[in-house]
Amino acid sequence: MGVNDGQRAEILLPGAGEGDVLALTHPISFWGGVDPRTGNIIDARHPQRGECVAGRVLALPGTIGSSSASAVLLELVHAGKAPAAILMTEPDAILLLGLVVAREMGWATPPALRMPLEAQRALPARVRVGPDGAVTPA
Amino acid sequence: MSILTDDERETAAGGRGEGAGMAMRIVAEAARLMGAPRLIPIASAHIDGALYHGDSGTLFAEALTAGGARTAVPSTLNVGALDLTGCSRVNLPPHQRDMARRMMRAYEAMGCAPTWTCAPYQAGHRPAVGTDVAWGESNAVAFCNSVLGARTNRYGDFLDIACAVSARAPDYGLHRPENRRATVVVDVSGLSAALRASETLYPVLGTWYGLTLGSAIGVIEGLQGFASEDRLKALGAAAASAGGVALFHVAGVTPEAPDAATACGGKEALARAERIVLDGATLRGALARLSTAVGDRVDAIAVGSPHLSLDEMDALERLLAGRRTTRPLYACTGRHVVRALEASGRRAALEAQGVTIVADTCVVVTPILPDIGNGAVLMTNSGKFAHYAPGNTGYAVQYGSLADCVESAVAGRLIREDAAWA
Numbered sequence: 001m002g003v004n005d006g007q008r009a010e011i012l013l014p015g016a017g018e019g020d021v022l023a024l025t026h027p028i029s030f031w032g033g034v035d036p037r038t039g040n041i042i043d044a045r046h047p048q049r050g051e052c053v054a055g056r057v058l059a060l061p062g063t064i065g066s067s068s069a070s071a072v073l074l075e076l077v078h079a080g081k082a083p084a085a086i087l088m089t090e091p092d093a094i095l096l097l098g099l100v101v102a103r104e105m106g107w108a109t110p111p112a113l114r115m116p117l118e119a120q121r122a123l124p125a126r127v128r129v130g131p132d133g134a135v136t137p138a
Numbered sequence: 139m140s141i142l143t144d145d146e147r148e149t150a151a152g153g154r155g156e157g158a159g160m161a162m163r164i165v166a167e168a169a170r171l172m173g174a175p176r177l178i179p180i181a182s183a184h185i186d187g188a189l190y191h192g193d194s195g196t197l198f199a200e201a202l203t204a205g206g207a208r209t210a211v212p213s214t215l216n217v218g219a220l221d222l223t224g225c226s227r228v229n230l231p232p233h234q235r236d237m238a239r240r241m242m243r244a245y246e247a248m249g250c251a252p253t254w255t256c257a258p259y260q261a262g263h264r265p266a267v268g269t270d271v272a273w274g275e276s277n278a279v280a281f282c283n284s285v286l287g288a289r290t291n292r293y294g295d296f297l298d299i300a301c302a303v304s305a306r307a308p309d310y311g312l313h314r315p316e317n318r319r320a321t322v323v324v325d326v327s328g329l330s331a332a333l334r335a336s337e338t339l340y341p342v343l344g345t346w347y348g349l350t351l352g353s354a355i356g357v358i359e360g361l362q363g364f365a366s367e368d369r370l371k372a373l374g375a376a377a378a379s380a381g382g383v384a385l386f387h388v389a390g391v392t393p394e395a396p397d398a399a400t401a402c403g404g405k406e407a408l409a410r411a412e413r414i415v416l417d418g419a420t421l422r423g424a425l426a427r428l429s430t431a432v433g434d435r436v437d438a439i440a441v442g443s444p445h446l447s448l449d450e451m452d453a454l455e456r457l458l459a460g461r462r463t464t465r466p467l468y469a470c471t472g473r474h475v476v477r478a479l480e481a482s483g484r485r486a487a488l489e490a491q492g493v494t495i496v497a498d499t500c501v502v503v504t505p506i507l508p509d510i511g512n513g514a515v516l517m518t519n520s521g522k523f524a525h526y527a528p529g530n531t532g533y534a535v536q537y538g539s540l541a542d543c544v545e546s547a548v549a550g551r552l553i554r555e556d557a558a559w560a
Contacts, residue, residue: 012171032529036192067274067294071191074296078194093171094294100167101198101296104160 007119011133012091013099015111018128018138019057019084023120024048027062029069030095036075039082057127058083059120063092073098077107085129087115141169141176149304157207161303168297169308178309182265183209183302184258184282186216186274187295188245189503190238198296199244202303209249210305214258216275218242219504222254223473225485226496229505238504248303254498255472257371257445259286262474267393270313272301276382277444277522280374283385285367287393289313292384312385318394319403320357320387325415327360333418334364336558337372338539341521343416344373346424348381350414355385357401357411362390368447375444376521422559428524428537431515434552436536438508439463439543440501440527442470443520448478450540455488457544463492464550466508467543470500492547502526507533517552519543 025047028034033043039054053076063069073095076082086099091114102109111129128138142150142162150166152159169177190196219238220228230238246252253261259281265271267287273279274293282288291311293301301307312318324347326334333339347356365373365388377383387395395401402408441454446469454469469488476497479485485495501507502523507516516533518524519540527535538546538554545553 031191067186067276067292068191069294070297071187071195071295074194074198075192078192078197091171093168094292094297096171097164097168097294097296100164102194104164105194105198105201 007135008133009087009113009115009135012088012112012114013096013109014131015085015109016129016131017057017084017110018126019055020126021059021123022048022051022053022056023059023123024061027064028060029064030072031068034072034076036072037079037081039076053083054081056083057085057087057129059087059115059123061089061117061120063088063095067094069095070098070101074101077102077109082110085110086112087120088112089115089117089120141174142166146177146306155206157202157205158303160202160205161207161300162306164296164300165304165306165308172308172310174308174310176309177306178270178313179305180211180272180301180307181269182211182263182271183213183298184216184263184273184275184278185213185245185250185298185302187298188215188218188242190219190234190241193237195295196237196241196244199241199299202299203244203247207248207303209302211302212263213250213302214253214261214263215245215250216256216258216278217254217499217503219499221496221498223476223497225476226468226494226506228499245299248299250302253472253474255445255474256443256500257447257472260447261472270307272298272307274298276378277371277375279384280378280386281371283312284374284387284392285370289318318355318385319407320355320398320401321411322351322354322356323398323402323408323411323413324356324358325360325413326358328415328417329360329421330418333558334361336539337369338519338558340369340372341376341519341524341537342421342425342428344376345380345428345521346416346421347373347386348377348379348383349424351383352381353383355387357387357389357395357398359389359398361388365391368450371444372521376525379522379525418559425537425559428521429535430528431534431536435513435515436465436517436546436550436552437510437514438466438468438533439517439547440468440470440507440523441519441540441543442468442496443500443502443522445500446471446475448475451475451479453540454493454544455484457541458491458493461491461548463547465547467493467547468496468501468506469493470496473497502530507531517543517546
């Protein structure tokens with residue numbers, strides 16, 4: 001089933017968002033890999049270095065687990081530089097804790113959904129994520 | 139939220155204050171995301187979340203204190219971004235300095251002990267074998283699981299303090315005995331006795347172990363009679379920074395490994411385990427990775443990651459033998475060691491010889507090293523400093539033993555005795 005058929009993904013953390021898709025081709029460590037002030041990818045070895053996660057629907061093929069990833073994501077939310085939505089192959093509790101805490105702080109948080117790699121690769125250029133987990137072209 | 143008991147649900151709803159409610163909701167969400175069926179009580183916490191990464195972390199800590207949150211179990215603090223003892227100077231801009239200080243004060247206000255050390259296990263925080271705890275900071279997690287035999291997962295920013303306030307942790311991972319068994323046997327008995335008796339082996343062995351095993355659990359054979367507590371500390375810190383290692387066993391040494399078979403969960407499991415026989419040539423590859431600089435330039439020396447014990451500070455003092463350094467030598471440690479040094483008048487003597495004692499923090503997490511610019515070289519005996527210094531400080535690294543570090547600090551250029559590796 002592809003996104004063009006109106007795909008529904010498992011909700012990890014609820015919400016809604018819309019943006020241009022940024023599908024990473026390699027796993028990333030948020031700590032040391034994403035600038036918490038700007039959302040720019042700064043990991044010198046990452047193929048998408050120089051891209052910006054802010055406002056994008058960010059598709060993650062995997063994360064490399066620094067325990068400070070949650071702090072970077074919280075800082076991005078606070079700075080208004082968070083992704084519009086996060087799609088990940090497996091829930092990464094350390095990263096997603098940044099969104100859990102942001103929600104506790106009363107800050108607007110993007111949704112996080114589980115999406116397999118094949119579906120991530122088939123995403124159109126821009127998508128809308130609905131509160132029910134529906135991912136549709138926008 | 140079927141994960142929670144009625145009592146926990148009442149806390150999550152704010153029945154015991156908004157700070158306690160926030161903490162319980164965070165632990166419950168983490169448990170849901172990890173697939174844990176329930177929460178379990180914990181006996182203590184070690185909190186890594188008080189290191190400043192940006193204003194949002196300070197605002198979170200202050201939201202907890204404003205909601206009346208207090209730690210419900212004994213909780214120690216890992217390093218912050220400032221040296222509150224005044225032993226060393228941190229070059230943070232005014233806004234960051236202010237927010238870092240507010241953050242440290244908020245964690246103290248919640249009742250955390252102001253230990254400010256990454257070696258809390260040498261500052262009196264030693265949970266008993268088999269106890270469930272919630273610890274953060276990769277070296278402290280590895281030591282707690284492996285050397286103390288207490289049970290913890292890697293609790294990162296925010297979840298560590300939430301566990302400390304709620305006195306709960308999600309029931310999954312290394313809290314469960316069946317997940318603590320070794321599946322890999324690492325045999326080092328072929329290494330020379332001289333190398334196994336040398337402190338310089340342990341950060342290198344840890345680096346190789348982390349790179350090779352990743353998050354798999356191994357049992358090391360052949361270190362009986364060689365593996366002191368400080369050596370296991372150095373091994374675990376290097377393994378955790380190179381490969382995300384949270385638990386390792388050492389046969390005949392660590393509490394869950396009276397022998398390799400027990401560490402694996404029985405003779406049949408031992409027979410099924412992958413077996414790696416380590417030789418000197420393989421280890422020399424890991425040794426070479428630790429140094430990124432070439433030539434004999436050394437601009438500064440840093441030791442103490444994890445923080446130096448009093449024994450290690452004694453060794454530093456013995457090796458200096460009253461001489462003065464010609465390059466700055468940073469000795470990172472906890473205030474528990476500084477107090478002991480001051481009581482005996484040794485702090486002033488060390489400083490007069492060119493040693494800068496760094497307490498409450500360290501040189502790779504906050505700006506302390508002099509800004510020399512391109513080509514600066516840091517020498518260290520720490521596998522962890524060697525791993526993080528290039529990215530975090532801009533210094534290239536030379537790795538050597540503590541004796542090499544002291545000789546280089548006195549000479550002002552690289553002096554390294556490689557005999558142990560021959």
